[in-house]
Each structure stands twice: as structure tokens, then as C-alpha cells.
Amino acid sequence: MAPHDGSGGNRPQGAAASLLNGLSVLEAFSHSTRTMLGVTEISAAVGLHKSTVSRMLTGLTEAGFVQRDAESGRYRLGFGVIGLAGPLLADLDVRRAALPLLEEMTKETFETSAIAVWNGTNAVVVEQIASPHQVKHSSSIGTRYDKFASSSVRIFLSDFSRAEVDQLITSGEIKREGYLGLDDPIHDHLDDVRRDGIAVNDGETTFEEYGTSAPVRDYRGKQVGCIIASAPRSRVQYRRSQDELESAVRRTASEVTVQLGGPVNES
Structure with a gap:
């Protein structure tokens, strides 16, 4: 899924853009050989600014779709995706x-x-x-x-x-x-x-x-x-x-x- 981080063109804006950005962040885990990823790695993988990725991860963590490792600060997929997948x-x-x-x-x-x-x-x-x-x-x-x-x-x-x-x-x-x-x-x-x-x-x-x-x-x-x-x-x-x-x-x-x-x- 292509990231949506900018304005202009035919890119979705507002809530639609946020949703697609969140899905792009989740997809980064499925495309990686590692189970845990950091903000910088995800940013590079999906083409989103680190601030956007960090914001998406905060929301996804609260929803249970990703988990943050306390020691490394990296993220892994959470069991919240079970309800969807x-x-x-x-x-x-x-x-x-x-x-x-x-x-x-x-x-x-x-x-x-x-x-x-x-x-x-x-x-x-x-x-x-x-x-x-x-x-x-x-x-x-x-x-x-x-x-x-x-x-x-x-x-x-x-x-x-x-x-x-x-x-x-x-x-x-x-x-x-x-x-x-x-x-x-x-x-x-x-x-x-x-x-x-x-x-x-x-x-x-x-x-x-x-x-x-x-x-x-x-x-x-x-x-x-x-x-x-x-x-x-x-x-x-x-x-x-x-x-x-x-x-x-x-x-x-x-x-x-x-x-x-x-x-x-x-x-």
C-alpha cells in the first residue's frame, strides 16, 4: 500500500489519509523479515515522516494493533489484529x-x-x-x-x-x-x-x-x-x-x- 503523507494531487485527505497511513505502518511489519521495527525503519519502509509514523504507532498501540517493547523502544504486531485477520x-x-x-x-x-x-x-x-x-x-x-x-x-x-x-x-x-x-x-x-x-x-x-x-x-x-x-x-x-x-x-x-x-x- 502506498503511503499518503502529502497534500495535492488525488491523495486522500483528513481521516482517509490517516487510515491509509495507519494501514501502511501495519503493512511494514508484514514486509519485513524482522518481527520488531523501530520508527526510523518504518518511516523508511513506507515513505512517511517519522513524526507521522510515531503518531500512527501511538494510536495503533492504544488500539492493541501493535505493541511497544519497553527495552528497545521498537514495535511488533499486537493481537488486536486477530479480530480483523x-x-x-x-x-x-x-x-x-x-x-x-x-x-x-x-x-x-x-x-x-x-x-x-x-x-x-x-x-x-x-x-x-x-x-x-x-x-x-x-x-x-x-x-x-x-x-x-x-x-x-x-x-x-x-x-x-x-x-x-x-x-x-x-x-x-x-x-x-x-x-x-x-x-x-x-x-x-x-x-x-x-x-x-x-x-x-x-x-x-x-x-x-x-x-x-x-x-x-x-x-x-x-x-x-x-x-x-x-x-x-x-x-x-x-x-x-x-x-x-x-x-x-x-x-x-x-x-x-x-x-x-x-x-x-x-x-
Whole structure:
């Protein structure tokens, strides 16, 4: 797509020009062999002034279409494009590996199964199989979780350093309100999540919801997603039903991990 940075001729002006400039910036990533680009590189690639590129990147970052790396100041594509780009979602290895196993988990538990990935600041749902029950908990693909109380967020944070967790919380990108264990130090809790390999949201995001999550790892042992099961709390009031849901989540996460060549969980 040709950039639109000047006036005159038949070039679009105003909002139309801004839209095309933003799309040109996004396209720069698809034409590059590098996943992260700086303002100067993008400016050279699309023929826009650096000030224009910087302005476009600010808006695209706020919309979730790009992410800024705090250390390098460079940018990468964000998961906000999932809502616009079906092919991107279809080509996501972790999503492809998880889909049939999510279907099996929902058939077994009769509750909603999902897989989320981390976009740098939030957990983002990239696939979901809804519960067959009329009353259920489900989220559309592309939904972002930004509360510490969310089981998926805690699973991802359990892999981060204390400094990284503190930065996300103090910046407000991860919101702590709603977490019932306010007297339980966050890092102690994340240590437990890391040790147990499971996180539970028992009515902490919304009173009616029960959710549990377990990590998915690739061949490097890197966490690349998490499996989530969600249900109305009224259906999982008893320990047995909670244990059954937790067991299904652990097993599904382990099976997806194996599909990706990750380490087998022997526990």
C-alpha cells in the first residue's frame, strides 16, 4: 500500500489519509523479515515522516494493533489484529493444536473451554468452545483479560520475574481490584501458581464465574498459551466438581503441550 503523507494531487485527505497511513505502518511489519521495527525503519519502509509514523504507532498501540517493547523502544504486531485477520488466527500453531482438544474437553465437562495467549499486557482468547448448557460463561474470540483475579492472567504472570509483574501492576496494565486475596502477597500467590501449575478464579472477577487455567508450553519450554475452563459457580460448588474441572484443564494443557513438542508434565 502506498503511503499518503502529502497534500495535492488525488491523495486522500483528513481521516482517509490517516487510515491509509495507519494501514501502511501495519503493512511494514508484514514486509519485513524482522518481527520488531523501530520508527526510523518504518518511516523508511513506507515513505512517511517519522513524526507521522510515531503518531500512527501511538494510536495503533492504544488500539492493541501493535505493541511497544519497553527495552528497545521498537514495535511488533499486537493481537488486536486477530479480530480483523482470520488467516492470522488460523495460522496460530497453538490455536490449531488446541482446537480439537478443546472440543474434547467441552464434551467431557459440558463447560466452556478456551485457549488464551499473552499479548504483552493481557491474556487474549484466541479459540473457544462454548458450553452446551443454556446458562454458561463464555467470551468471544479476541476478548482480553487484564485483571489479576483472572486465572489466565495469573498463569501467565507466574512465568514472569517479580520486576516484570510489579511493572505491569504498578502501571495499571494489570488491574488488581477484584482479587479476593488482597492480604495474600501477590508474589507468594504466584509462587503457588507456578508450583501447582494451576490457577483458579472462584468468583473473583465476577461473583457468578468459576474459572481455572493451566499453562501450555512449546518445544523450548516457553509458555505460549493457557487452557481455560469457565463455568457458573452454581455448577461447581462442590470440591468434586472443581477437582474434575481442574483435572480436565491440566490434562488438556498437557496434551496441547505435547502437540507443540513441549515437556511432558509427569505430575
